[in-house]
Amino acid sequence: xxxxxxxxxxxxxxxxxxxxxxxxxxxxxxxxxxxxxxxxxxxxxxxxxxxxxxxxxxxxxxxxxxxxxxxxxxxxxxxxxxxxxxxxxxxxxxxxxxxxxxxxxxxxxxxxxxxxxxxxxxxxxxxxxxxxxxxxxxxxxxxxxxxxxxxxxxxxxxxxxxxxxxxxxxxxxxxx
Numbered sequence: 001x002x003x004x005x006x007x008x009x010x011x012x013x014x015x016x017x018x019x020x021x022x023x024x025x026x027x028x029x030x031x032x033x034x035x036x037x038x039x040x041x042x043x044x045x046x047x048x049x050x051x052x053x054x055x056x057x058x059x060x061x062x063x064x065x066x067x068x069x070x071x072x073x074x075x076x077x078x079x080x081x082x083x084x085x086x087x088x089x090x091x092x093x094x095x096x097x098x099x100x101x102x103x104x105x106x107x108x109x110x111x112x113x114x115x116x117x118x119x120x121x122x123x124x125x126x127x128x129x130x131x132x133x134x135x136x137x138x139x140x141x142x143x144x145x146x147x148x149x150x151x152x153x154x155x156x157x158x159x160x161x162x163x164x165x166x167x168x169x170x171x172x173x174x175x176x
């Protein structure tokens with residue numbers, strides 16, 4: 001009887017803890033605050049990546065030797081500065097299962113300089129948490145790639161797919 005009571009008590013505590021943890025809302029961010037927070041990160045990342053691309057564009061290619069194999073760095077692709085028209089281009093609103101995703105691409109000097117998040121799923125605390133992690137990464141990768149050919153983030157699959165679709169639409173509108 002004592003074992004049953006202890007087991008039952010542990011089970012109840014676990015259930016209560018799970019419920020409290022699931023319904024505990026993290027600090028909710030509005031889409032505009034997420035966009036402004038991540039856009040400063042993106043612009044910093046943009047200037048960093050432009051500095052690194054100018055140094056990696058030199059005529060010598062380095063390689064490093066590890067044991068008996070030689071590893072060469074991946075070739076960097078440069079985009080023509082006239083690939084996109086300058087301006088801000090809104091992508092279409094895409095369904096991400098728990099809500100909609102919409103992005104805007106800011107193009108300057110023919111290059112993607114900033115991605116603004118206009119909409120993202122934010123009605124559930126879990127969605128907010130996932131998107132606060134995934135959207136800045138998607139923004140950085142877009143600026144780094146200078147196109148919509150970026151990887152989907154595991155755990156934020158629906159948001160990633162909707163982000164890429166909206167971004168593709170925005171970049172199609174920006175084509176020169």
